[in-house]
Amino acid sequence: MSETDAIPEFKSRGAGASDVGITNMSALTSGPGIKSLREVVAIALVAVIVIGGTEALLNIFAVPQYVLPKPSEIAVALVTEFPLIAPHLGHTLVELFGGFAIGASVGLILAAVITQFPFAEKIVTPYILLLVTTPMLALVPLLILRFGFGYEPRIIAVALASGPMVMINAATGFRRVDQAKIALARSYGASTLQIFWKVRAPMALPMIFVGLMVGSIFGLLTAVGAEMVGGGFGLGNRLTSYSSMIQMPQFFAVVLILSILGILIYVFFFLMGKKFASWEA
């Protein structure tokens, strides 16, 4: 006998558009899209004015390079130094992907499991919140003491920073139970596992993407931060090393690479969200 002894909430939550996640997911998927040639021209024009204007101002006021390098100098540094920076980019990516893969998997599984047990969830949530709000960078010196200057402390820090972020968002998604849709599946004789995979998981997907995006950005921050703390490689290490040698164009070239990396992460999850969770927007 399949029993629900709570009074069922009979109302379906509408045809998908009137739910909690709409604000969250639409922030991801309803970004401004480029529509016409006019817009493209306008965007390019503004970019030229901003970059060119910066270049001109720095020239006019003869701002020294160690205060702020000119965009042209940064561009030159990016091209000439890239062969030297590239291996460090590789190291940062290894830390980011390694740590994020571990953190996100654990976070997702934990979110899926814990939301099935409201009582356990209440007990665990404070610790998750603690993990979310504590900057994991603070642990890096300790981790270095224990694991040395290799990949390990950084991967652990990235996992600790991204995992709870993924978990807390995914849990929000899994908690969005729509009794009518679960009842629908049950009326066809669906098992608990089928209900999870065919109703709960798809319903949580938009929030999962939000969690993955925020988590990976947090992971990137933590990876670079950890590299600045110690160890002889990675983009964060390049930042400290270039700034100590007052090589500002090179320094900003690394900053530019980090910005591009962040944007790529955002665009990736934006597109994933659009493909797999656009039903909510």
Next chain:
Amino acid sequence: MTAKQSTQPKLRVSGATKVYNTRSGDLTAIDGCSLDVMDGEIVSIVGPSGCGKTTLLWSMSGLHGLTSGEVLLDGAPVTGPNPEIGLVFQEANLLPWRDLDANINFPFEIKGTKPDRAWINELLHRVGLDGFGGRYPRELSGGMQQRAALVRALSYKPSLLLMDEPFGALDAFTREEMNRLVEEIWMDTHTTIVLITHSIEEAIFLSDRVVVMSPRPGRVASIHEIPFPRPRSLDIMASSEVFNLMNTIKMEIVGSRQSRYPQGGTAASPQPARAAE
């Protein structure tokens, strides 16, 4: 179960009682509801809101158990989801991340069976949804969504269709159109239908019998036979018999409620007729 006697009802609900254990104490939603539905019959359940109509229907579907009493389908107790039963919910309850085809395939995915494409295409054609298979629910109007939900419920050929205020969210015209559609489908399939509705007109238009339930705890207060032939024309629906029947049923449901103001006419205090048990 196999030897089907002409007297055996398609669906028998006997002494159905459901008590919810809530934080503020026990809540008796339905109390000793008994009802027989014959094969091929359409029965509507009406009653004041909160009288346990949905609880009764969910018990019939096997979605939740009863505190006491039983539900028999073709003589066999219903103790869980049953492939012979199709369910249509309030609002269409389509899965928004699936297109129409995938929504209709959903029951088959769960059951691990192959959908009968020919039958589904026929149903889609009947409800005017051919060519919409690739559309997502949000791209369809409320009426289209509910028609899709109807196709989904009929896709695996249930012998009993349970509908929980299926057209309550639709505008009056779309609702009438949906009622015609249900009538038409019934004329073709003679599927036994039990539906909950708030519209007495809808109940009379569709049903062979209208069951009136009392306020909570829900009991069967009275049952009205609706003897008109099908298809039921606008003329029949405009007749004085239907008018009188509608008013009688309405009186039973809202009659006990008194206005704060003195009644204008002669205060005929109608007592809801209790069903003889």
